[in-house]
Amino acid sequence: MKITTFLLFIFFSLTTAVMADSNCVKLPNTTHAYTKFYNDSYLETSDGIKSIDDDFNSQFGLGSGGGDPPATRTVIIISEHIFSTAFDITQVKYKMYADARANGKYIRNYNILMYVEYFDGAWHDLHNSRYSAAGGEGEAGYDTGIVAYNGTLKNVTKIRAYANAYSFATGGEAGAASDARIYEIQAFGVVDIGLRAYDGTAIIKIACEPAGVLTSPLRIHKNGTIYAIVLVELNDARASKFRVKTSSGIKALAKMI
Numbered sequence: 001m002k003i004t005t006f007l008l009f010i011f012f013s014l015t016t017a018v019m020a021d022s023n024c025v026k027l028p029n030t031t032h033a034y035t036k037f038y039n040d041s042y043l044e045t046s047d048g049i050k051s052i053d054d055d056f057n058s059q060f061g062l063g064s065g066g067g068d069p070p071a072t073r074t075v076i077i078i079s080e081h082i083f084s085t086a087f088d089i090t091q092v093k094y095k096m097y098a099d100a101r102a103n104g105k106y107i108r109n110y111n112i113l114m115y116v117e118y119f120d121g122a123w124h125d126l127h128n129s130r131y132s133a134a135g136g137e138g139e140a141g142y143d144t145g146i147v148a149y150n151g152t153l154k155n156v157t158k159i160r161a162y163a164n165a166y167s168f169a170t171g172g173e174a175g176a177a178s179d180a181r182i183y184e185i186q187a188f189g190v191v192d193i194g195l196r197a198y199d200g201t202a203i204i205k206i207a208c209e210p211a212g213v214l215t216s217p218l219r220i221h222k223n224g225t226i227y228a229i230v231l232v233e234l235n236d237a238r239a240s241k242f243r244v245k246t247s248s249g250i251k252a253l254a255k256m257i
Helices: 046-052
Strands: 031-038 060-067 069-104 108-119 121-125 133-135 138-143 146-170 175-190 195-197 203-205 219-222 226-231 239-246 247-256
Touching: 031 046, 046 069, 046 175, 060 069, 069 108, 108 138, 108 175, 108 239, 133 138, 138 247
Parallel strands: none
Antiparallel strands: 031 069, 060 175, 069 138, 069 146, 069 175, 108 121, 108 133, 108 146, 146 175, 195 203, 219 226, 239 247
8 A cells, every 4th residue: 555645734713923942941840959159158039030931141159269278269150950851952051150359379270171961871061061161379360151052852851960160279378269149041842642643654753842831823632731842944954844834834743753
């Protein structure tokens, strides 16, 4: 029997909407863990929310300098987010900063370290996100700027940003200063709810937005929960052969990659 590839058209006009993958970090069921560490103390972290407030200028961080020799300044900032289900992450955006300075007559050391990690059963560095620098007398500082990683990370259940600055100095007129900041961490993705379709060649998985933040106008109900089916432009790499007509033109149902 000959199987013919087909296109599915839904002939009604869906209202125009911004159709984008969900920022999983800000979904209602995502839980958050913030760390602010200075020398030997964990500090209050109410400003942790600034690392996920969609503002790349506000900061969750800490800076400290000065002190009588020997001077030690250790600052660690962590913004970690645990999803309620596994997501295929399609984009990660972040911005971080760290700076460390040491000067004095005798021992001087400084180092900085920043990275973004994601968890799919084990922790992995996000591609090219790790930055470190170290030395003696002098200073190391780095601002990542706004970084956008585009690629598919499968079955992700956690993501975190880490920024650390350390400085140590001894001797007369010794000085040490450390500064670490996380401005923003975002992770956009889709969820597999078990929706499948045969496109004439293979059975494909259809990408959906999770309950809580629905932007696509095309919805589906499953087990008491409403999800949104992700719609993309026809030339998108995730475009399936299935089409839907919207008030802003014909879109494709997105497939899980």
